[in-house]
Amino acid sequence: xxxxxxxxxxxxTAENEIEVNKSGSDIERDDLVYSxxxxxxxxxxxxxxxxxxxxxxxxxxxxxxDESEEVLRREMAMGADSGxxxxxxxxxxxxxxxxxxxxxxxxxxxxxxxxxxxxxxxxGAGQVGGMLAAMLDYPYASLVNKVEVKGDALTVGRExxxxxxxxxxxxxxxxLSIQTGINEPRYVGIRGIRKVASVxxxxxxxxxxxxxxxxxxxxxxxxxxxxxxxxVLGEGAEMLEGSTEDIIAKLIxxxxxxxxxx
Amino acid sequence: MDIHSFFKYxxxxxxxxxEQNMENALIxxxxxxxxxxxxxxxxxxxxIIGVAIFAYIMALRMAPLAKAAPDxxxxxxxxRIFNVLKIWLxxxxxxxxxxxxxxxxxxxxxxxxxSIRSCSLVIIGLAPDFVMPGFDGVIGHIYNVLKDYAAxxxxxxxxxAAWRRVVVKPARYAVPAKYGKDHTAEALFxxxxxxxxxxxxxxxxxxxxxxxxxxGLHVEFLAPLSLVWFFRLMLMAASEGVLQxxxxxxxxxxxxxxxxxxxxxxxxxxxxxxxxxxxxFFMRVRRGNIKPVRYGIDEDALDQLESFGVKKIEDFTWxxxxxxxxxxxxxxxxxxCPANAVGRPLSPxxxxxxxxxxxxxxxxxxPYGAAFxxxxxxxxxxxxEDEIWSCTTCGACEQxxxxxxxxxxxxxxxxxxxxxxxxxxxxxxxPLKAIEKRGNPWGKMEKKRAEWTSGLPxxxxxxxxxxxxxxxxxxxxxxxxxxxxxxxxxxxxAMILAKGGADFGILGKDEKDAGNEIxxxxxxxxxxxxxxxxxxxxxxxxxxRIVTADPHAYNVLKNDYTGLPPVTHISQFIAQSVKSxxxxxxxxxxxxxxxxxxxxxLGRHNDVYDDPRAALDAISGLKRVEMERCGDRSFxxxxxxxxxxxxxxxxxxxxxxxxxxxxxxGANVIVTACPFCLVxxxxxxxxxxxxxxxxxxxxxxxxxxxxx
Numbered sequence: 005x006x007x008x009x010x011x012x013x014x015x016x017t018a019e020n021e022i023e024v025n026k027s028g029s030d031i032e033r034d035d036l037v038y039s040x041x042x043x044x045x046x047x048x049x050x051x052x053x054x055x056x057x058x059x060x061x062x063x064x065x066x067x068x069x070d071e072s073e074e075v076l077r078r079e080m081a082m083g084a085d086s087g088x089x090x091x092x093x094x095x096x097x098x099x100x101x102x103x104x105x106x107x108x109x110x111x112x113x114x115x116x117x118x119x120x121x122x123x124x125x126x127x128g129a130g131q132v133g134g135m136l137a138a139m140l141d142y143p144y145a146s147l148v149n150k151v152e153v154k155g156d157a158l159t160v161g162r163e164x165x166x167x168x169x170x171x172x173x174x175x176x177x178x179x180l181s182i183q184t185g186i187n188e189p190r191y192v193g194i195r196g197i198r199k200v201a202s203v204x205x206x207x208x209x210x211x212x213x214x215x216x217x218x219x220x221x222x223x224x225x226x227x228x229x230x231x232x233x234x235x236v237l238g239e240g241a242e243m244l245e246g247s248t249e250d251i252i253a254k255l256i257x258x259x260x261x262x263x264x265x266x
Numbered sequence: 267m268d269i270h271s272f273f274k275y276x277x278x279x280x281x282x283x284x285e286q287n288m289e290n291a292l293i294x295x296x297x298x299x300x301x302x303x304x305x306x307x308x309x310x311x312x313x314i315i316g317v318a319i320f321a322y323i324m325a326l327r328m329a330p331l332a333k334a335a336p337d338x339x340x341x342x343x344x345x346r347i348f349n350v351l352k353i354w355l356x357x358x359x360x361x362x363x364x365x366x367x368x369x370x371x372x373x374x375x376x377x378x379x380x381s382i383r384s385c386s387l388v389i390i391g392l393a394p395d396f397v398m399p400g401f402d403g404v405i406g407h408i409y410n411v412l413k414d415y416a417a418x419x420x421x422x423x424x425x426x427a428a429w430r431r432v433v434v435k436p437a438r439y440a441v442p443a444k445y446g447k448d449h450t451a452e453a454l455f456x457x458x459x460x461x462x463x464x465x466x467x468x469x470x471x472x473x474x475x476x477x478x479x480x481x482g483l484h485v486e487f488l489a490p491l492s493l494v495w496f497f498r499l500m501l502m503a504a505s506e507g508v509l510q511x512x513x514x515x516x517x518x519x520x521x522x523x524x525x526x527x528x529x530x531x532x533x534x535x536x537x538x539x540x541x542x543x544x545x546x547f548f549m550r551v552r553r554g555n556i557k558p559v560r561y562g563i564d565e566d567a568l569d570q571l572e573s574f575g576v577k578k579i580e581d582f583t584w585x586x587x588x589x590x591x592x593x594x595x596x597x598x599x600x601x602x603c604p605a606n607a608v609g610r611p612l613s614p615x616x617x618x619x620x621x622x623x624x625x626x627x628x629x630x631x632x633p634y635g636a637a638f639x640x641x642x643x644x645x646x647x648x649x650x651e652d653e654i655w656s657c658t659t660c661g662a663c664e665q666x667x668x669x670x671x672x673x674x675x676x677x678x679x680x681x682x683x684x685x686x687x688x689x690x691x692x693x694x695x696x697p698l699k700a701i702e703k704r705g706n707p708w709g710k711m712e713k714k715r716a717e718w719t720s721g722l723p724x725x726x727x728x729x730x731x732x733x734x735x736x737x738x739x740x741x742x743x744x745x746x747x748x749x750x751x752x753x754x755x756x757x758x759x760a761m762i763l764a765k766g767g768a769d770f771g772i773l774g775k776d777e778k779d780a781g782n783e784i785x786x787x788x789x790x791x792x793x794x795x796x797x798x799x800x801x802x803x804x805x806x807x808x809x810x811r812i813v814t815a816d817p818h819a820y821n822v823l824k825n826d827y828t829g830l831p832p833v834t835h836i837s838q839f840i841a842q843s844v845k846s847x848x849x850x851x852x853x854x855x856x857x858x859x860x861x862x863x864x865x866x867x868l869g870r871h872n873d874v875y876d877d878p879r880a881a882l883d884a885i886s887g888l889k890r891v892e893m894e895r896c897g898d899r900s901f902x903x904x905x906x907x908x909x910x911x912x913x914x915x916x917x918x919x920x921x922x923x924x925x926x927x928x929x930x931x932g933a934n935v936i937v938t939a940c941p942f943c944l945v946x947x948x949x950x951x952x953x954x955x956x957x958x959x960x961x962x963x964x965x966x967x968x969x970x971x972x973x974x
Binding site: 016019020021035039082188190192194195198 | 696
C-alpha cells in the first residue's frame with residue numbers, strides 16, 4: 005500500500021509561551037520553537053505500521069518554507085520512505101482550501117492508495133482532510149482511532165462523542181484524518197535525524213504541481229483572519245485560592261451545588 | 267595415638283623422612299584390584315573424562331564472550347589486584363548479610379584450602395605415595411590439620427546453608443512466579459555435592475588412619491574434633507575388610523563427585539566458583555560514569571555506528587556476559603533495589619539470571635555439535651521495556667554485589683538500544699524533545715533560566731559569568747533554575763557562596779541541562795549535544811572551579827564530562843568553609859530531630875558521605891539521627907532528572923518508603939542535598955499523610971537559614 009501522510013510544522017504549544025503580537029495579526033514568533041503537529045505524528049506512525057504489515061511505501065508531504073524540511077526529516081527518521089516539500093512564495097498565506105488544493109495536486113502527481121492527515125493541527129481548523137477528500141472525490145473518515153487493512157478496503161474505527169466507538173468499512177483509495185491515541189508514535193532522536201540528513205527531498209513549486217497560482221496563497225484566500233487575541237477572563241470564572249485542602253473542599257462544594265456530584 | 271607410634275612419628279618428622287616410605291595397612295586405590303580389574307583404571311579414566319567434558323563445556327561457555335562487544339578491563343591493574351584481594355579473597359562484602367556471609371566465608375576458605383587436597387587426591391589415585399611439592403615437611407602436617415578443620419567447617423556450613431534454604435527461607439531467595447521455578451532444588455543439590463566431597467575425603471583418610479592404628483603402624487595426626495577424627499573414632503571397631511572396602515569406595519566417590527562437580531559448575535549459578543575471581547578482577551573501577559557506546563569508538567565517530575546499544579545478547583560487552591555467568595543468585599541486589607521494593611517490574615537479580623539463561627539456551631552444550639541459535643531481540647522476549655525503564659540508576663545493586671556484577675551500564679546499554687529503535691515511552695518523549703529544543707525537560711524558555719535570581723535577598727548578587735568574569739561557576743541545572751519550589755535551593759546556594767566569600771557567577775541562558783539522566787536514559791546523542799554546549803560555555807567562562815547543589819549535575823560534570831575545572835558539591839563547600847572559618851553558622855533554635863538522606867549521586871556514586879553530615883553538625887545544637895539505611899545503603903527517593911517524568915507501574919512510591927524509614931528513625935525533618943530528592947520527599951510526605959509530622963528541607967536551605 006502506498007501511503008501519503010500530510011504533515012505540518014507548528015509552534016510547539018508545550019514548549020512555548022504563546023503571546024499575541026502587538027498588532028494582533030499573529031502570535032509573537034521570535035522565540036518560538038517548532039515541531040511536527042502532534043496529530044500528524046500519530047498519522048505517520050500509523051502509516052509506518054500499515055506499511056510494515058502489508059508492504060508498500062510511506063511518503064510525507066508538507067507545505068511551508070525551507071524550514072519545514074526539518075519536520076519531513078523527523079518523519080523520515082521515524083521510518084517514512086520519502087518526503088515532498090511543497091514550497092513557493094505564491095503558496096504563502098493559503099487558507100484551508102488553498103492548502104487542500106495544493107495537496108490534491110500532490111496526490112494526483114503521485115499514485116497513492118491511502119492519504120492520512122492529522123485530525124487537526126495545533127494552530128489549525130481541522131478542515132483540510134475533509135476538503136481534500138471532497139476535491140479528490142475520495143471517501144473520507146475523520147477522527148480515526150483504528151485502522152485495519154482488509155484486502156482492497158479498510159476497516160476504520162472512529163471515536164464518537166461520549167466514549168462510543170464506531171466501526172466502518174471504507175474502500176480505497178480514501179482519506180483518513182487520524183486521532184491521537186491510535187498508536188504510540190516511536191521516538192526520534194538526533195541520531196535518527198542525522199541518518200536521513202543527506203536524503204534528497206524534492207521541492208514542488210507551482211510548475212511541478214500544475215496549480216493555478218490564483219487559487220492558492222493570499223491570491224486565492226477566501227477566508228481572511230481579521231483579529232487575533234487572548235480572550236478576556238469572563239464572568240463566572242473564579243480562581244480557587246488557599247491550601248490544597250481548602251481548594252479541594254471548595255471545589256467539592258461547588259460541584260455538589262451545580263449538580264456535578266451527587 | 268599411642269606413645270610408641272607418636273615416637274615413631276616424631277622421629278620421622280625430625281629426620282625429614284618422607285611419607286612415601288611409610289607403611290600402610292590398607293591397599294591404596296592405585297594398587298587395588300576389584301574383580302580382577304585394577305581400580306587404577308578408574309583413577310585414570312575419571313580425571314581424563316572429567317577434564318575433557320569440562321574443557322568442552324568451558325569452550326562453549328567462552329564462545330559468546332568472544333563474539334561480544336569489546337570492553338576495556340585491562341587498565342588500572344594495581345587497583346584491580348587490590349579489588350581481588352579485598353572483595354574476592356577477603357570476601358569484604360559478604361558480611362553485609364551476617365549469617366549468609368559467614369557461612370559463605372567458611373565455604374569459600376574451605377574450598378581454597380581443600381583445593382590442594384583434592385588435586386593431590388586425584389594424583390594419589392595413580393601414585394599412592396604422591397605428596398604435593400612443598401607439602402612433605404612441617405608445612406604438610408600443618409596443612410593436614412588445617413584441611414581437616416576446613417572440611418569439618420564446610421560440612422557444618424553446608425548444613426546451616428541447607429537449613430536456611432529449607433527452613434528459614436530468606437525472602438531474597440524466593441523466585442516470583444513470572445521468573446520461573448524455585449531455585450532451592452539446585453542449591454540443595456550442590457550443598458549435597460559439597461557435603462559428599464567433605465565426607466568422602468574424610469572417610470578416605472579416616473579408614474586408613476584407623477587401619478594403621480589397629481595394625482600398630484605409623485599414624486597420621488588427626489585434628490581433634492574434626493570430621494576425620496570422628497570418623498576414625500567410629501571406625502576403630504570396624505574390621506580391616508570393611509575399612510579396606512570403605513577406603514576404596516570413599517576414594518572413588520570423592521573422585522567421581524569432584525569431577526562431576528567440576529563439570530556441573532558451568533551449568534548453573536555455581537559457575538561463580540570459577541568465574542568470580544575473574545569477575546572481581548575485571549569489575550568496575552571508576553564509578554559514577556557511564557560506559558561509552560562502544561569501546562574504541564570516539565565520541566565524534568559515533569555517527570558511523572550502524573546500531574546503538576544492546577539489542578541482542580551479543581551486543582553486551584564480554585565483561586557483562588561474564589557478569590551473567592557469575593551471578594550466584596544470592597538476591598542481595600534485588601533485596602536492595604528500590605524499584606523491586608515498590609513493585610516495579612524490575613529485579614536486578616533476574617536481569618542476570620535471564621541473561622545467563624539466554625546464553626545457555628543460545629549456546630547449547632547438548633547435544634554435542636548443536637548449532638548456536640540465532641539471537642533474537644532481547645526487548646520483548648527476555649526483557650520488557652518497563653523493566654528496563656524502571657531503574658533509577660541508584661547503584662544500590664552494584665554496591666551490594668559480593669562479586670562485582672554491574673547493572674547500570676547494562677541498563678543504559680539496553681536503553682540505548684531501545685532509543686535507537688524508537689521504543690521510548692510517550693511520557694519520556696516530551697521531556698527529551700523539550701531538552702533538544704530548549705535545553706531543559708520542561709520546555710521553558712532559555713531566557714528565563716536565570717529568573718530565580720530575582721528572588722535573592724538584598725546584598726546577594728549573582729554574576730552573569732558570560733559577561734563578567736568570576737573565579738567560580740555555579741552550575742544551577744534545570745530543576746533548580748525552573749521549578750518554583752526548587753529555586754529556593756538556588757537562592758540558598760547563592761547566599762552561602764556569597765557569605766563564604768566566593769567570587770561566583772552563573773551561565774544563565776547559556777546553561778543547558780547537564781544531562782546526567784539524558785545519558786542514563788540512553789539518549790546518547792542528545793547527551794553529547796548538551797555536553798558539548800555546556801563544555802564550551804564553561805570553558806569560555808574562564809571559571810577555575812565549578813560548584814553545584816545538584817548531585818546529578820555534580821556527578822555528570824565530574825564523571826562523564828572531560829576537561830572541565832574541578833567540580834564540588836555545595837555540601838563540600840560548606841564543610842570546607844566552616845572548617846576554614848569562612849562560614850559561621852548559628853545554633854539550632856528548635857527541638858526538631860533531623861535525619862540526613864544520602865542522595866545516590868552524592869553518596870554511592872561519589873563517596874560524599876561525611877561532608878553533608880559535617881555541614882549539619884556545624885549547626886550546633888541540631889539533633890541528628892541516622893536512618894537504618896544510610897551511607898552506602900541509602901534508599902533511593904524515586905529518582906531524578908527524566909525519572910520525574912516516567913510513569914512507572916508500581917505499588918507505591920519509593921519516597922513513601924523512605925519517609926517511613928525516617929519516621930521509624932525518630933526524625934521529623936529529612937534533610938536532603940539534592941533537588942530531586944526534595945521533590946520526591948515532599949510529595950511522599952503528602953502521599954504518606956505525614957504532613958505536619960514530617961518535613962523535608964535541602965541542606966543548602968537549612969544552612970542558609972543558619973548563616974551567622
